């Protein structure tokens with residue numbers, strides 16, 4: 001029996017994780033759950049999965065859950081609460097499915113406490129990939145990918161020697177605006193940007209997909225998960241999201257993982273690795289699909305992807321600052337205060353004002369993150 005903690009249990013990845021666990025109640029036990037403010041959903045989850053401990057973003061939300069459930073669940077809150085849950089004695093495995101750079105501190109705590117990490121929260125590796133992988137190596141802990149592309153690469157590399165990989169190719173749907181001309185993007189609304197062609201996901205990652213910053217974050221995530229240089233990490237537009245990513249070996253052989261878009265597959269693979277279990281999913285019918293399409297990304301229409309490669313290659317505090325500026329810009333766009341192209345303008349503006357640090361310590365990353373957030377909040381740009 002694997003004992004699981006989920007951070008972000010009320011969100012898209014969190015709920016998919018609980019569905020996987022529901023299908024394999026004999027294999028997995030939920031011992032801890034964390035969420036932000038959605039007390040109603042947390043109450044339902046606590047009643048069904050009966051974790052020993054929960055954490056919510058604030059005291060009010062946690063009191064609401066405590067007051068409504070039928071047993072005395074241990075309840076903590078805030079950043080401290082997440083850290084407590086990260087080192088829960090009973091837990092073997094943590095699924096990190098919260099959004100944004102707040103995922104970094106509890107991930108480091110969980111690694112130091114010896115928990116296996118199932119990582120959906122890509123911002124953790126963008127902000128602190130070097131330190132996270134170093135800590136994981138030191139603690140002898142596995143950081144297993146949940147992100148669909150990275151899971152595909154992980155599956156395609158299983159059993160193969162990593163030094164035989166010529167390059168990896170991350171596929172990208174292209175997002176909501178993949179066929180829009182650049183000058184039309186200024187008219188893009190929040191609702192249009194949230195209309196992902198293939199995946200149903202939380203708001204932040206869906207907007208990241210529309211700017212293609214999501215693929216940029218994933219390039220940096222892949223650099224750390226697979227320890228590959230950026231010139232061996234490529235991106236390919238694949239509008240159907242059926243081929244989830246590919247690995248090209250030095251003899252020219254290309255391995256890929258395919259399937260209908262369903263996050264339960266990579267989530268379950270992380271939970272069961274190195275084993276597999278059955279899963280109720282829609283089978284892939286390639287004959288019915290008939291054709292799959294691929295093309296090069298357009299770095300002029302979607303500059304965020306190019307920005308991410310540049311920041312990734314620069315290293316130091318640059319990816320941290322890029323990520324924080326992006327988080328704030330996306331929040332501002334979702335709140336209705338910005339045009340869609342203003343997201344990339346804010347990121348560029350914040351990066352241009354940053355004095356980068358090389359070999360940053362954890363405190364330097366937190367300081368860079370704090371500075372970038374503050375700066376991005378106050379960047380003056382075109383209003384939507």
Ligand SMILES: NC(=O)C1=CN([C@@H]2O[C@H](COP(=O)(O)OP(=O)(O)OC[C@H]3O[C@@H](n4cnc5c(N)ncnc54)[C@H](OP(=O)(O)O)[C@@H]3O)[C@@H](O)[C@H]2O)C=CC1
Nearest residue numbers: 008010011012013035036037038057098120121201202205
């Ligand atoms: N959705 C997907 O298919 C994919 C997502 N990812 C990545 O996974 C991560 C999660 O994405 P997704 O599930 O879509 O996001 P959602 O927005 O759907 O869910 C976010 C979760 O984080 C919780 N949360 C928010 N604030 C806090 C806080 N302060 N403390 C604890 N929990 C908090 C939310 O709780 P509440 O709702 O209660 O406020 C919610 O449970 C992101 O990094 C994303 O990039 C990667 C690949 C695919």
Ligand SMILES: CC(=O)[C@@H](O)[C@H](O)COP(=O)(O)O
Nearest residue numbers: 147148172173174175209214
């Ligand atoms: C499902 C998943 O892994 C998302 O990160 C997905 O990759 C988003 O789609 P894009 O390919 O449009 O970024």
Ligand SMILES: [Mn+2]
Nearest residue numbers: 147148149218
């Ligand atoms: Mn992905």
